[in-house]
Amino acid sequence: MNLKFVEAFIWVVRLKSVTRAAEKLCLTQSAVSNRIAALESELGVELINRRNPHFRLSDAGERFMDYAERFLTIQREMRNELGTPDQQPFSLRVGAIESVLHTWLIPMVDALKRSFPPINFELTVETSPNLVEQVRRGSLDLVFSALPAQEEGLINETLEPFEMVFVGAETLAGPAPLELDALLRQEIMTFQRGSHPHLSLINALHAAGVYDKHVHAVSSISALALLAGSGFGVATLPRSVAERLEPINRIRVLATTLTLAPLPLHASYWNYPANPVLKQAIQEAVAYARGYGAEPAPRAEA
Incomplete structure (x- = not known):
């Protein structure tokens, strides 16, 4: 079973949309649909209920989702146990409100670049509602905003607010x-x-x-x-x-x-069981944000 096809299935389920999953994975909609169809052909069952006007998994799809996440977890564990650290370039798509840009966003980027030399950043500075919508759609991996993103599969952490x-x-x-x-x-x-x-x-x-x-x-x-x-x-x-x-x-x-x-601050992000390096980079970014509120920010030089 092709694990890239399994990953495509997971993102279709998380985002409840083939279109959003295709955008997330940088694939065409037809490519994602073909991957789902290949899985269904291999398993001999329908995974997505296409007769329902709203996105819904079939009973077999519900059961397969559990297996799919376990497949990717096993893949990650095998890489950690038998492989070498992945040094291939990867992208981290981060969104933040402007208050974060003017405080610790750039130092955080510098710190992540030291920890992960192959990392490439895609940075978006926007209002909280726009950031929440983009991370919900899968267009961003991690956002720092004044609002938590409510979506099944998204992780939210409350950070130190801004006075x-x-x-x-x-x-x-x-x-x-x-x-x-x-x-x-x-x-x-x-x-x-x-x-x-x-x-x-x-x-x-x-x-x-x-x-x-x-x-x-x-x-x-x-x-x-x-x-x-x-x-x-x-x-x-x-x-x-x-x-x-x-x-x-x-x-x-x-x-x-x-x-x-005070201005509240939340970190909202996706979990990436199939990409341990990206998952670790997100965790380090959130840890940096948590640590920022624990000590005064350095003052700019005159």
Whole structure:
């Protein structure tokens, strides 16, 4: 039995789609369909119920899925026991929100490159809903986002959240916290509308009894920092991001009496029993992300 055909079957089941599995495996839809058909011919049973308008396995397909995963586990164990480490180039498709890009994404990439010299990266920086959809579809192997990806077969881990703070021009910083009235006299900016930081800010204002303050939505962290540094107004940013951008954009973290909820962070990723090197790279990436929150981020040089 061809284990590449078995792997194709597993991804069709995980993603509930031949189209998505083909995209995931970098194959044509017909190639994936042919692999499933070859397995069915070899086994003499129908694995996928094609009479149902929605994706559904046959009874035999349900039973074979268990065998398929065991086949790939045995293959991995044989390689570990009898073979040599796979040094062939492989790709890791990582997606992250912009807050991760501005903190530890690049150091994480550097660390993985040292551990896995043949690794090639495909990096995507997007909003959390887009990242979740891409990993659910199998277009990405691993994402770091403010939302967990809910899909059968996906693994989710909750990571250390980002502390959110207000930042503004250096002239606004002082020894005493900025009172609510003083804060409201400034233009206020945050992330794109509907994002967690945007909703968190609106909720904080409502909790303080403020319902009529206009909030500017800006989709770029760099733009937020530039606008705040220019004196346009104050912005909400993760503290670790703000401290890195302080010397570059002439901004300062502002002590305020208005408290913001932290920005949650989740790692969502697929398990790869047939590719132990890729699986290990994903595990090391997640471990790096977990370790990041345990110590302060290094400050950028002026």
